[in-house]
Amino acid sequence: PQATYLSDYRPPAYRVTHTDLTFDLDPGATRVKARLHLERHPEREAGEPLVLDGEGLVLKAIAVDGEPLEADEYAVGDSSLTVHRVPEAFLLDTEVEIAPEANTALEGLYLSNGMYCTQCEAEGFRRITYYPDRPDVMATFSTTVIGDDEREPVLLSNGNAAERGSLPGGRHFVTWQDPHPKPSYLFALVAGDLKKVEDDFTTMSGREVALQIWVEEENLDKTDHAMASLKRAMRWDEQAYGREYDLDLFMIVAVNDFNMGAMENKGLNIFNSAAVLTHSQTATDTAFQRVESIVAHEYFHNWSGNRVTCRDWFQLSLKEGFTVFRDQCFSADTNSPAVKRIEDVAFFRTAQFAEDAGPTAHPVRPDHYIEIGNFYTLTIYEKGAEVVRMLANLVGEEAFRRGSDRYFERFDGQAVTIEDFVECMAEASGLDLSQFMRWYSQAGTPEIDAFGEYDYAKCEYRLILRQRTPATPGQPHKLPLHIPIRLGLVGTKSGRDLPLTLDGEALGSDAVIHLCEAEQELVFTDVSEAPVPSLLRGFSAPVKLRFPYGREDLAFLLANDSDGFNRWEAGQRLAMLALDDLIAAHRNGVEKVMDSRVVEAFRGLLEGEPEDRAVLAEMLVLPSEAYIAEQQPLVDVDAIHAAREFMRQGLAASLRDDFLRVYRENQLDEPYAPTPEQIARRSLKNVALAYLMAIEDEEGMVLAREQFEADHNMTDVRHALTLLTHSSRDELSEPALKAFGERWAHDPLVMDQWFAIQVGRPQPDVLERVRFLMEHPAFSLKNPNKVRALIGTFVGQNRINFHRLDGEGYRLLTDTVIELDRLNPEIAARLIIPLTRWARFDEQRQALMKGELERIRAEKLSPNVYEVVEKALA
Ligand code: DPP
Numbered sequence: 001p002q003a004t005y006l007s008d009y010r011p012p013a014y015r016v017t018h019t020d021l022t023f024d025l026d027p028g029a030t031r032v033k034a035r036l037h038l039e040r041h042p043e044r045e046a047g048e049p050l051v052l053d054g055e056g057l058v059l060k061a062i063a064v065d066g067e068p069l070e071a072d073e074y075a076v077g078d079s080s081l082t083v084h085r086v087p088e089a090f091l092l093d094t095e096v097e098i099a100p101e102a103n104t105a106l107e108g109l110y111l112s113n114g115m116y117c118t119q120c121e122a123e124g125f126r127r128i129t130y131y132p133d134r135p136d137v138m139a140t141f142s143t144t145v146i147g148d149d150e151r152e153p154v155l156l157s158n159g160n161a162a163e164r165g166s167l168p169g170g171r172h173f174v175t176w177q178d179p180h181p182k183p184s185y186l187f188a189l190v191a192g193d194l195k196k197v198e199d200d201f202t203t204m205s206g207r208e209v210a211l212q213i214w215v216e217e218e219n220l221d222k223t224d225h226a227m228a229s230l231k232r233a234m235r236w237d238e239q240a241y242g243r244e245y246d247l248d249l250f251m252i253v254a255v256n257d258f259n260m261g262a263m264e265n266k267g268l269n270i271f272n273s274a275a276v277l278t279h280s281q282t283a284t285d286t287a288f289q290r291v292e293s294i295v296a297h298e299y300f301h302n303w304s305g306n307r308v309t310c311r312d313w314f315q316l317s318l319k320e321g322f323t324v325f326r327d328q329c330f331s332a333d334t335n336s337p338a339v340k341r342i343e344d345v346a347f348f349r350t351a352q353f354a355e356d357a358g359p360t361a362h363p364v365r366p367d368h369y370i371e372i373g374n375f376y377t378l379t380i381y382e383k384g385a386e387v388v389r390m391l392a393n394l395v396g397e398e399a400f401r402r403g404s405d406r407y408f409e410r411f412d413g414q415a416v417t418i419e420d421f422v423e424c425m426a427e428a429s430g431l432d433l434s435q436f437m438r439w440y441s442q443a444g445t446p447e448i449d450a451f452g453e454y455d456y457a458k459c460e461y462r463l464i465l466r467q468r469t470p471a472t473p474g475q476p477h478k479l480p481l482h483i484p485i486r487l488g489l490v491g492t493k494s495g496r497d498l499p500l501t502l503d504g505e506a507l508g509s510d511a512v513i514h515l516c517e518a519e520q521e522l523v524f525t526d527v528s529e530a531p532v533p534s535l536l537r538g539f540s541a542p543v544k545l546r547f548p549y550g551r552e553d554l555a556f557l558l559a560n561d562s563d564g565f566n567r568w569e570a571g572q573r574l575a576m577l578a579l580d581d582l583i584a585a586h587r588n589g590v591e592k593v594m595d596s597r598v599v600e601a602f603r604g605l606l607e608g609e610p611e612d613r614a615v616l617a618e619m620l621v622l623p624s625e626a627y628i629a630e631q632q633p634l635v636d637v638d639a640i641h642a643a644r645e646f647m648r649q650g651l652a653a654s655l656r657d658d659f660l661r662v663y664r665e666n667q668l669d670e671p672y673a674p675t676p677e678q679i680a681r682r683s684l685k686n687v688a689l690a691y692l693m694a695i696e697d698e699e700g701m702v703l704a705r706e707q708f709e710a711d712h713n714m715t716d717v718r719h720a721l722t723l724l725t726h727s728s729r730d731e732l733s734e735p736a737l738k739a740f741g742e743r744w745a746h747d748p749l750v751m752d753q754w755f756a757i758q759v760g761r762p763q764p765d766v767l768e769r770v771r772f773l774m775e776h777p778a779f780s781l782k783n784p785n786k787v788r789a790l791i792g793t794f795v796g797q798n799r800i801n802f803h804r805l806d807g808e809g810y811r812l813l814t815d816t817v818i819e820l821d822r823l824n825p826e827i828a829a830r831l832i833i834p835l836t837r838w839a840r841f842d843e844q845r846q847a848l849m850k851g852e853l854e855r856i857r858a859e860k861l862s863p864n865v866y867e868v869v870e871k872a873l874a
């Protein structure tokens with residue numbers, strides 16, 4: 001397979017001004033007629049051949065300006081169609097045949113549960129018809145869909161429905177007009193026996209918009225939350241960004257088989273059912289929150305992505321980073337901002353840092369790829385969002401809004417680059433952002449070493465900051481970045497933020513420092529008492545920051561920092577220091593001793609007045625095994641697990657009565673609602689229950705069983721079932737699992753949870769269970785949600801068993817990937833990632849992991865898996 005390079009970018013030779021499509025649907029032989037209005041691109045020379053993308057298409061007819069072409073006037077390749085000579089402006093008609101029922105890759109047009117649907121981003125449209133399938137070709141579309149009266153009563157595409165009618169033979173059609181020029185990746189078609197829930201929205205300028213969520217009939221009762229989220233998102237985008245919706249109709253469709261979470265097709269968002277359907281009995285609080293943020297994310301793309309799109313796929317983070325930032329801010333505004341930030345950062349620092357530290361590390365704007373499908377990554381999305389957040393913090397709220405207004409106005413209807421976006425921010429703020437651009441081109445996680453010293457005599461605090469970014473594949477040398485460091489100095493006597501004076505300038509008590517050099521020294525003057533520095537508040541930059549905090553300092557910050565995020569962070573750091581000791585003890589075979597300072601810090605949290613229960617719940621959770629692993633030079637899977645369990649049990653044993661009290665105090669009698677208040681109480685209660693279960697406390701065990709049987713809502717039921725299943729008490733968990741599995745056998749989204757719960761078991765028998773469940777009638781390798789629930793959860797969250805020393809965990813993953821690659825390369829390439837991180841483990845595991853990668857490499861592979869495996873073995 002060939003790589004594509006950013007530096008090779010050229011505008012297309014021909015652009016499409018209008019696209020007219022007709023689909024005559026049939027599972028095995030759908031006919032697609034396309035009439036493209038083409039013209040030469042003004043920047044390209046006359047006389048170039050027309051080369052269109054196309055994969056897996058059977059060409060049935062081709063004509064230019066109505067004249068059928070002779071066989072020697074065009075050529076059909078594996079992935080292209082070339083017309084040797086074309087005029088400056090012309091009509092191209094093609095007709096192709098495709099087979100949606102044979103499409104297991106879930107790109108292009110495919111069938112999901114008997115329903116036709118499409119996924120065109122990034123390069124799926126070329127599996128539908130011959131087309132310049134690249135985002136800088138933007139055209140208006142009209143789409144006629146012809147389907148069966150009975151099987152496909154509903155025929156949907158982008159834009160507004162302009163015409164409908166019946167046809168002979170029990171068929172009918174609908175024609176859709178989309179007046180907004182769009183790239184092919186935003187095309188969508190859905191056809192099937194769907195039911196809709198309807199609502200409406202009046203935009204800020206008074207335009208009426210019909211809102212529809214289309215689902216299978218049995219899911220009609222699971223759309224309320226998505227609809228309410230959509231309306232909140234529409235209002236929020238008007239208020240926060242001045243962006244209004246621009247069609248008469250906005251549709252969401254839920255499909256069961258979907259590679260991603262959801263897709264922002266113009267006016268017709270297609271969602272993985274897991275990202276849209278919720279009900280108190282079937283979805284957890286986390287799922288409710290995820291639905292809210294994904295509905296918002298896809299809606300926000302209407303401006304950041306659709307109206308202004310990407311010039312090429314190297315610019316993917318232009319729309320994704322910005323849109324993730326937008327959805328994060330939306331969720332923070334609608335829920336608890338501190339908790340949202342904590343959750344996002346906790347996830348980011350495990351998953352994205354791990355990506356940056358592995359062989360698939362890449363910049364937020366990569367400079368080459370083999371398969372763009374492999375670049376829908378945490379770096380492009382989440383690090384991209386962190387980069388936009390840094391920009392927002394550097395330029396300030398008002399300039400950021402002016403900059404974004406400028407961006408949307410200047411580039412409306414265009415396909416642009418990351419420079420265009422940053423340039424708007426630079427213009428709006430007057431800030432020089434040239435060094436900042438390195439965030440887009442340099443891969444890897446910057447590391448900052450900080451040292452501080454208080455001079456009592458001079459009342460000065462001297463802070464030294466040193467940055468370096470480790471080498472990543474293809475980038476041995478890194479340059480210093482422009483890093484915003486938000487900080488405060490917390491007085492050890494007063495417990496308050498001290499006023500900051502730097503170079504004679506008063507900065508308030510919370511300031512953003514621009515770290516631009518490899519090393520910078522800051523001298524704060526008029527510091528009236530010895531402080532503990534609170535650094536990188538709110539995680540103001542996606543970096544690893546080290547500071548030689550003592551445990552007392554951390555306990556102090558945990559109790560006194562005015563920044564909620566950094567209070568949580570202080571607790572995490574304190575726990576990490578104690579965990580490091582326990583890991584070392586485990587490795588050296590000496591007795592593990594619980595650090596009483598951690599116990600006392602937790603006691604303080606549990607016995608204090610909870611101002612924010614949601615934050616408190618987060619503070620009571622120890623760093624995850626994945627996060628601890630990220631902090632170790634060499635990952636010792638077993639020691640990490642043993643250390644963390646030891647600490648959980650130690651905390652539970654010392655604070656048992658507190659946990660029991662917190663559990664009882666946070667029981668709720670009210671009917672379920674996904675409100676921040678209720679969610680906070682449930683999290684707190686469930687964290688407490690998890691501690692009680694960590695020591696298999698008899699009373700805790702009874703509470704878990706009662707919570708499962710009370711059947712109040714899925715959050716509580718799932719949590720209780722998970723705790724029982726992960727305990728050693730199979731006599732309690734087996735009947736519960738059986739009852740749950742039978743009750744929900746008809747609901748695929750609940751069965752996903754049933755799979756995930758079981759494969760998270762720490763017991764060594766889990767591997768046999770994974771293999772056994774892969775044969776379960778509710779499991780299918782063709783359904784990405786099932787693969788993620790069963791294999792993804794096992795590999796990603798059951799670290800001790802995935803990394804078993806007999807290599808069985810690795811073998812299971814490899815067997816699955818090899819089989820899956822023949823069905824769905826995109827999902828296969830994602831699933832294999834944990835194996836690529838072999839360099840982080842001991843020699844024995846390294847050898848096993850590499851051996852499995854070699855075994856995959858020996859197969860005939862998709863470009864997706866090929867690219868990942870090659871990087872891993874390079
Ligand atoms: N569906 C993916 C997203 O919304 C790709 N655009 O991020």
Ligand code: ZN
Pocket residue numbers: 297301319320323
């Ligand atoms: Zn997106």
